[in-house]
Amino acid sequence: MIEISNAGQVFGPAGEGGVRALDGINLTIRDREIVTLVGPSGCGKSTLLRLVSGLIPPSEGAIRINGDKVTAPRQDTGIVFQAPTLLPWATIFENVMFPSSIMKRDDAAARERAHELLRVAGIADFADRRPKQLSGGMQQRAAICRALVHNPSILLMDEPFGALDALTREVMTIELLRIWTATPKTILFVTHSIPEAVILADRVVVMSPRPGRIAEIIEVDLPRPRNFALAGHPEFQRCAERIRNLIFGDQGARFDVQH
Numbered sequence: 001m002i003e004i005s006n007a008g009q010v011f012g013p014a015g016e017g018g019v020r021a022l023d024g025i026n027l028t029i030r031d032r033e034i035v036t037l038v039g040p041s042g043c044g045k046s047t048l049l050r051l052v053s054g055l056i057p058p059s060e061g062a063i064r065i066n067g068d069k070v071t072a073p074r075q076d077t078g079i080v081f082q083a084p085t086l087l088p089w090a091t092i093f094e095n096v097m098f099p100s101s102i103m104k105r106d107d108a109a110a111r112e113r114a115h116e117l118l119r120v121a122g123i124a125d126f127a128d129r130r131p132k133q134l135s136g137g138m139q140q141r142a143a144i145c146r147a148l149v150h151n152p153s154i155l156l157m158d159e160p161f162g163a164l165d166a167l168t169r170e171v172m173t174i175e176l177l178r179i180w181t182a183t184p185k186t187i188l189f190v191t192h193s194i195p196e197a198v199i200l201a202d203r204v205v206v207m208s209p210r211p212g213r214i215a216e217i218i219e220v221d222l223p224r225p226r227n228f229a230l231a232g233h234p235e236f237q238r239c240a241e242r243i244r245n246l247i248f249g250d251q252g253a254r255f256d257v258q259h
């Protein structure tokens with residue numbers, strides 16, 4: 001369970017000169033829940049993900065995972081950024097194995113898991129290539145395999161499919177749900193895509209413009225397993241409509257969120 005209590009973040013000097021990115025965030029994420037985060041550009045989605053990952057400490061409040069205060073990156077957490085951030089000099093297989101290697105858990109089981117993930121992601125034939133020999137989409141698939149290789153119980157994803165073409169993006173979204181069904185984990189997922197936010201989530205957290213606050217939390221009552229055929233479902237449309245109204249409904253609306 002992830003507990004975000006009264007978390008706030010100010011970058012730079014305290015007071016007038018600082019940038020307040022987050023204000024008074026309270027959110028509890030249950031085990032094996034998928035929560036998506038949407039909101040206008042600059043509302044603090046990535047910052048909130050970084051606080052939960054332990055990459056930066058919150059200026060105010062606290063993040064707890066299973067009761068322990070998060071003070072640094074944790075072994076039970078995997079993270080995927082929008083850019084693949086692979087090591088250019090290592091092979092795809094070595095990149096995927098990297099978390100297991102630094103945790104000194106690069107045994108036969110981990111290697112088998114890495115091969116299996118590469119198969120699922122459709123890039124097994126590229127295991128011995130260097131990142132620059134793969135397309136951007138294939139590199140991103142490798143980055144997702146890397147985040148999953150040590151079978152973390154928490155997966156934090158910051159617009160992981162943002163740079164992919166629309167078709168690959170849908171395939172990867174459904175693939176992520178398939179992986180989640182096979183090995184359930186708690187997922188916090190930042191996206192600019194309303195359909196992606198709804199199709200993945202148990203709950204969608206909609207954030208308001210800077211300083212980022214939670215505007216509303218929307219429960220998505222759609223059956224699982226899910227696919228994009230559910231876009232015609234009345235519950236899908238209700239959720240998507242509500243998110244749109246929250247984001248575009250006021251004068252401060254920003255148009256960088258995909259309909």
Ligand SMILES: Nc1ncnc2c1ncn2[C@@H]1O[C@H](COP(=O)(O)OP(=O)(O)OP(=O)(O)O)[C@@H](O)[C@H]1O
Nearest residue numbers: 011012019021040041042043044045046047048210
């Ligand atoms: N390291 C930093 N130093 C100073 N300001 C920062 C830093 N990181 C983020 N910010 C500021 O905090 C605010 C929130 O940024 P953040 O990247 O979390 O927003 P976001 O909702 O993820 O945006 P986007 O949707 O465009 O990716 C922005 O105003 C940004 O300029």
